[in-house]
Amino acid sequence: MWEIRFSGFGGQGIVRCALITGKACSLYDDKFSTMTQSFGPEARGGACSSQLLVSDERIAYPYVTVPGVLIALSQEAYAKYEPELGDGGILIIEEELVKPTGDANRVRLFPVPATRFAEELGNRLFANLVVLGFFSAITKAVSADAMKKALPGLVPDRFLKVNMQAFDKGYDYGLKALEAEGKGSGASS
């Protein structure tokens, strides 16, 4: 069972990230997944978090208890949710938006320059797809193939291609980060 929390502020595509991943897992990877979300009354800018459970069996309790993966795209989200991440859990952060302050050895930290990569592709709005590609490569909780199949309908048709590119960019960077971690040099170096 994967317990995953996506977090950041409203407008970053946090809920969209969880939706794409949940759709990929339940429709194309043949797993069970349950996605819940919490948000304030603001349309943009408020704290935003989405929870995703992925399992081989039917899911009863629909919330994360001890998340094994935390994706934090804002400092506020990092501060709020990092303490609940399990020991040895995977922490994915947008490296320009989040400066980690916690115990660096408690979790496996994977920073990604998602905004910069997205800007290189033409628009920072693609940053969430960079993060999803990165997340998929690091965790293997979902296959890249399933993620790409899940995109149509959840991103605008005219941006489908560039979103795929953003996903690939994050995915390749994630594989490299994993390799770097394996060599003991740390993903952030």
Add this chain to the structure above:
Amino acid sequence: MRKVAADPKGVDSGSHFMDGDHALAEGALAAGCRFFAGYPITPSTEVAERFAERCPHVGGLFIQMEDEIASIAALIGGAWGGQKVMTVTSGPGFSLMMENIGLAVMTETPMVICNVQRCGPSTGLPTLTAQQDMMQVRWGSQGDYRIIALSPDSPQECFDLAIEAFNLSETYRVPVFIMTDETVGHMHEKVVVPPAEQIEVLDRNWYTGPKEDYRPYDFTGNLPAPMVKAGDGYRFHTTGLTHDERGYPAGSVEVHKKLLDHLIGKIDNNVDKISKTEDSGLGDAEVVVISYGITSRIAAKAIADGRKAGIKVGAMRLITVWPLCENRIREIASKVKGIVVPEINMGQVVLEVERVVGGRCKVISVPHAGGAVHDPEVILDAIKEAVK
């Protein structure tokens, strides 16, 4: 009643990753609902959005009304015009609907009303979950009557129960309520929509006899009279006043008793056919958790933890909350030490469970003021208390 396969136009067959709200709209469309009148309110708005978006493709009609009072009025008209009809609301909108819900009950008008419950009283916590309208749905309109209320625990069940709700509504000519909550409404999971030919829907029981013999009501205390479509040439009258079987006002105590015996009897005499539960681990259970909707999935964790700790605990999930399956609960109560009833309100359905159990075993209420689901630990503590 004629069982027919669903109209393929309204059935979006295949696997989807969707939330409970969208699944409710899809279920209604699959059931043949082609008329929706409503007023948007969080957290139910997505049902209306989905229905409205699909209307042009399936040949349906969506009207945004000026308020929820008018929404039910429009449904009554739509139903007598021959359509299967639905609306959706939450919180304050449900309160506004109450008067005309009584009119729908009195005129035996089939309709489906979804309440995606949020936290009250009043505007309360508009974006957060609750199960606080469970007694309001039963008694919210004036006078004595019966309704049917279902409570789905997942997006898939939102789809399935929407179809069931329409079928029940057509069978008993009564408003049927889908009492879901913000959590299930906004939760995304896989929803499988079967091919149209595998979805069984009930066609309205249409009257086909001679025009001069038509009567809109039949006080059988059981199944109601067939209906006609306004404008098809049948003469009929209907009113919120106490009426006879022709539908005309009849202000006598005797007729009123006959009418009420029918409105109540058609539900009470069919509880076993209407009421559905999902039971697990009842065989050896010393404690049973009775819950409904999202709370049953929270209770599932407490029950699993209880079993791990060696407690013989089972579960009864009320898929149909009203009418309550009283005989089944009595049966359980005579075999167990205690019954635990968690719900996201300060104790509503538990009052009825206590009445039904009548001292046969302990009944422990696990209330929650709303805005979130229970901590499973609190339910587990109640289970431990009940088994003592």
